Amino acid sequence: MKNLPSYLHGISRVVVDSSVAESPVARRVRERLPHLTAEILPEGETLSPGLAREDILYLKRYRGRFLRHCPGTSHYRCCGYQIIHIGENCPLRCSYCILQAYFHDRVLKVWANQDDLWSELDQAFNSHPALRYRVGTGEFTDSLVLEALTGYSRDLIEFLGRYPQVCLELKSKVVDLSWMDVVRDPSRVLPAWSMNAPAIAEREEQGECAGLEERLAAARTCAQAGFRVCLHFDPMIHFPGWQDGYARTVEMIFDHLRPEQIAYVSMGSFRHMPDLKRSITENFPESTYIYGEFITGLDGKQRLLRPLRVEQFRFLADALRRGGLDRQLYLCMESDEVWQAVLGRTPADMGGLYRHLMAQAFGGET
Amino acid sequence: MNMVDVLTHASARAALLRCPASDLDVGGPWLFWSAPPTPALRRSLENRGQLIPVLVDASGARPVLVAGAARVRVLAELGREALCLDLGAMDGQARGLAYVQSNAGREVSDGQVVLAMRYFQTLPDCDQAAVLESLGLEPRSKRLRLVRSFLSLPGRWDEFLCAGAVPLACADLLEAFAPGDLEALEALFTTLSWSRGSAVNVLTWIREICARDQAAVGDVLDGAGVKDILAGGLSPKDAMNRITQEVRLLRYPALSGMERDFLTAARAVSAGTRWRVTQPDLFESDAVEVCARLTSPDAVRAASAELARIAAREDLDDLFVVGRE
Numbered sequence: 215m216k217n218l219p220s221y222l223h224g225i226s227r228v229v230v231d232s233s234v235a236e237s238p239v240a241r242r243v244r245e246r247l248p249h250l251t252a253e254i255l256p257e258g259e260t261l262s263p264g265l266a267r268e269d270i271l272y273l274k275r276y277r278g279r280f281l282r283h284c285p286g287t288s289h290y291r292c293c294g295y296q297i298i299h300i301g302e303n304c305p306l307r308c309s310y311c312i313l314q315a316y317f318h319d320r321v322l323k324v325w326a327n328q329d330d331l332w333s334e335l336d337q338a339f340n341s342h343p344a345l346r347y348r349v350g351t352g353e354f355t356d357s358l359v360l361e362a363l364t365g366y367s368r369d370l371i372e373f374l375g376r377y378p379q380v381c382l383e384l385k386s387k388v389v390d391l392s393w394m395d396v397v398r399d400p401s402r403v404l405p406a407w408s409m410n411a412p413a414i415a416e417r418e419e420q421g422e423c424a425g426l427e428e429r430l431a432a433a434r435t436c437a438q439a440g441f442r443v444c445l446h447f448d449p450m451i452h453f454p455g456w457q458d459g460y461a462r463t464v465e466m467i468f469d470h471l472r473p474e475q476i477a478y479v480s481m482g483s484f485r486h487m488p489d490l491k492r493s494i495t496e497n498f499p500e501s502t503y504i505y506g507e508f509i510t511g512l513d514g515k516q517r518l519l520r521p522l523r524v525e526q527f528r529f530l531a532d533a534l535r536r537g538g539l540d541r542q543l544y545l546c547m548e549s550d551e552v553w554q555a556v557l558g559r560t561p562a563d564m565g566g567l568y569r570h571l572m573a574q575a576f577g578g579e580t
Numbered sequence: 581m582n583m584v585d586v587l588t589h590a591s592a593r594a595a596l597l598r599c600p601a602s603d604l605d606v607g608g609p610w611l612f613w614s615a616p617p618t619p620a621l622r623r624s625l626e627n628r629g630q631l632i633p634v635l636v637d638a639s640g641a642r643p644v645l646v647a648g649a650a651r652v653r654v655l656a657e658l659g660r661e662a663l664c665l666d667l668g669a670m671d672g673q674a675r676g677l678a679y680v681q682s683n684a685g686r687e688v689s690d691g692q693v694v695l696a697m698r699y700f701q702t703l704p705d706c707d708q709a710a711v712l713e714s715l716g717l718e719p720r721s722k723r724l725r726l727v728r729s730f731l732s733l734p735g736r737w738d739e740f741l742c743a744g745a746v747p748l749a750c751a752d753l754l755e756a757f758a759p760g761d762l763e764a765l766e767a768l769f770t771t772l773s774w775s776r777g778s779a780v781n782v783l784t785w786i787r788e789i790c791a792r793d794q795a796a797v798g799d800v801l802d803g804a805g806v807k808d809i810l811a812g813g814l815s816p817k818d819a820m821n822r823i824t825q826e827v828r829l830l831r832y833p834a835l836s837g838m839e840r841d842f843l844t845a846a847r848a849v850s851a852g853t854r855w856r857v858t859q860p861d862l863f864e865s866d867a868v869e870v871c872a873r874l875t876s877p878d879a880v881r882a883a884s885a886e887l888a889r890i891a892a893r894e895d896l897d898d899l900f901v902v903g904r905e
Contacts, residue, residue, distance in 0.1 A: 505792035507832050509862040519835050520863050520903050551866055555904060 218246065218362050221305050221388060221422035225322070225363075226269040228252040229261055233275045234326035239364045240273050246363050247271075261321065268305055268320040271363070276325035280334050284353060289512035290547040291561050293480070294568030295383070297353045298335070300366050301325055304356045306387055307421035309498035310449050313354065315490035322355075324364055332373055339377045347377075348575045352385025352406070361390045368393040371403060378402060381575040383444060387423040389432040394439060401577050404477050405436045406444035409467070411459025414451050418501060426463060430470040437475035442577065448482030448546050450526050452506045452518055457529060464533040473538035478574045481527050481556075482546030485517040512549070520552065527556040542574060594665050596633060597643075601655035601662040604636065605644045609702075610676040612695040613683060614649035625654045630663050635682055639669035646675050647682035672703045673710075680714045688715060690723075691742030694730050698738070701731065726751040733762065745769040747776040753783040761790065761797035767806060768823065772816050782824055785831035803830055838863055838902050845898035853886035854879070863903035 230240050230252045244252060252273075255261065261272055280299050286292025301324040302317055325331065339347065351357040351367065361367050367384055374380050375398035383404040384393075397403050407429040410419070415426050424432070433443040445467065450460070484503065486494075494504050508516040517523065531543055544567060545553055550560040561567035624631075634648025645652055646667060655662050667678060676699055688696075693715055700711045709719075717724045729751035730741065737754070740746040746754075746769045757765065768774070768782070789800050801807070804826035809819055829836045839859075846857035850870075860869045870890075872883045890896065 502792050505788040507834050509835065509864070512861060512864050517864075519832075519838075521838070521905055522834060524904075549865065551904075 222363060224269050224305060225271050228271045229255055230273040231255050231275040232257055234273055237326045239326040242365050243363050270321045272321050272323045273326040274323050275327045280331045281338050290549055291567050293571050296347055296349045298349050298351050300351045302354045304359055306423050309418040309494055309501040310484055314493040315487055346572055347380045348572050349380060350383035350385055356386050357384040358386040358390040359388050368396055372396045389424045389428050400440040404444050405441055407433055409445045409447050409463055411456060412462055413459050426466055430466055434470045437471055442475055442477040444477050445479045448480050449484035451484050451503045452522055453503050460530050461533055468537040476542055478542045479539060480544055480546045481530055483518050483523045485515045487515055524552055524555045531556050594667055597664050597666055598661045599643055601652050601660055604652055605642050606649055606652055608644060609699055610679045611649045612699045613692050617650040617654045621650055622654050633663040633665040635678060636664040636666055637670045638666040647679045673706050676700055677714050690748035693727055694738055694741055697727055697731055729755040740769040745773045747779050749776045750779050750783055764798040764801060772820050778820060778824055782827050785827045789830050842902045848895055849890050849893050854883050866900050866903055868899050
């Protein structure tokens with residue numbers, strides 16, 4: 215326990231599906247949480263739904279599809295990222311986190327039937343050996359937040375080492391570099407960290423997230439080891455003083471990284487389904503950014519009024535451009551109008567966002 | 581309406597008695613829905629006399645009225661006796677339930693439910709299930725949740741609810757305001773009766789402005805010019821529209837400005853034509869919608885010519901830049 219990072223100290227109960235009780239992930243969790251006796255869930259039984267507790271780690275036999283497309287929405291440009299689904303929920307407490315609305319419980323779930331995952335990935339990658347994949351695990355959980363317990367990303371990296379046509383992005387708000395030594399080719403792994411204005415990182419990313427400096431220091435360590443890193447300004451938050459905040463973060467980025475060490479940088483404005491607003495007002499009553507000028511977008515989600523988004527994006531993009539980034543910049547879930555206003559180009563001008571980011575991920579290899 | 585026959589409680593020992601109406605103790609707090617007698621009731625009692633007994637608890641020195649306050653009031657004014665059905669000794673809960681049941685034939689409004697619940701919640705060891713059942717409230721219903729929220733408000737808000745000035749749907753919004761802010765909000769409901777949708781919108785916006793700007797409700801209402809609007813002699817409908825508009829302007833200043841600019845540009849280009857020009861998606865796109873309702877080929881030809889004139893206008897660009905600025 216004492217060797218585990220503080221963001222995992224809250225776990226007080228481990229539940230394991232009987233069919234995965236002897237899986238490598240379950241074995242590791244037992245070793246690393248020796249003070250907890252795992253409860254074995256017999257075949258056919260499920261953990262009671264509606265569990266609001268975030269102190270339960272559930273090692274589950276997952277029966278759905280592991281490899282899937284990012285749930286982008288209509289009317290806006292999606293980056294075409296594919297998800298390797300390794301689990302759900304996160305012990306960190308970010309006020310804006312979409313997972314609050316995605317899932318009805320807060321149980322930390324890990325898909326421990328990795329053999330099924332490997333089979334599905336083998337089948338997918340072998341059936342299209344010429345096709346390149348940009349995949350990531352940071353959609354429904356933080357890619358690395360449970361790494362110290364499960365070693366999941368380490369396993370995944372070892373597995374994907376056989377597939378040079380696959381580039382894996384590990385998106386996180388913590389610092390865990392324990393997976394680095396198993397990487398066969400650093401050009402096929404993209405460590406990625408969330409970026410935000412310092413005030414947002416301090417106030418809205420509660421729990422035990424690494425500070426921005428720590429994230430960037432970790433990014434620098436990766437860059438020095440030959441990796442290219444990704445940075446995600448998503449969600450950008452509209453708050454009083456946002457200009458100073460985002461300008462400071464850009465300064466910090468270029469204090470730690472050179473432009474060529476960055477594969478890409480995304481910019482996405484805070485957007486949400488109505489349910490998330492209710493979660494935020496209940497769970498984070500001090501968070502006032504949700505009272506900004508949000509309108510219902512073309513996809514039915516709430517998003518900041520377009521000129522306000524454009525102003526923020528333009529400010530950030532200009533600052534990042536002054537630091538030497540340009541082709542690496544992209545907008546997450548935005549329209550061509552916004553692309554044009556912010557970056558002076560649309561995804562179509564770059565051959566499509568999916569293709570462009572694929573090229574960026576693979577270091578410009580076409 | 582009296583429905584004595586549904587009072588199963590009284591069936592075993594109920595007895596009829598007569599006493600001067602003015603001798604009855606009519607001050608019971610369980611008479612929570614009592615209203616002044618209607619002219620029809622007064623006429624009926626004057627012309628035909630009392631046809632249905634009022635309910636009393638005659639176990640004490642003086643009969644206590646359990647239900648039938650309006651009739652007793654008229655009979656007392658007429659100096660007559662009241663025909664009473666004595667239900668025997670009853671505690672506060674039984675009197676309240678008997679009162680509700682004696683009114684079981686009529687629809688119970690949200691305000692009446694709140695008044696009843698206020699009475700029952702003052703009673704120690706009250707059987708909540710029996711109360712909810714008598715009021716027709718489902719234990720897990722949204723209505724009960726809202727009623728409970730409303731009960732957390734000061735009692736004077738009951739008047740607004742009973743008068744139809746504030747809808748019950750606003751209860752959870754109102755509950756979230758601090759006492760001083762609630763007091764400031766009373767100005768909105770003293771003379772105006774809000775529809776559910778408008779009230780929810782206005783209160784939501786006010787709450788969000790307060791949270792966003794760390795402001796008190798009084799300051800927000802001042803900023804919206806509510807005092808002047810209320811004192812301006814507008815019709816209630818116009819006053820509510822104006823307040824809604826001003827509060828929305830404070831909540832969405834940039835969007836409101838864009839809407840104003842678009843409206844100005846749209847009016848300029850479409851003036852004198854049958855075309856209606858609108859922005860369809862809250863400025864998410866640069867799109868503009870132009871529509872006309874036409875009822876004859878001649879109207880189509882005329883509208884077509886008008887559209888050609890609109891297309892030739894130099895200020896047409898103004899319509900398409902609002903969302904970009």
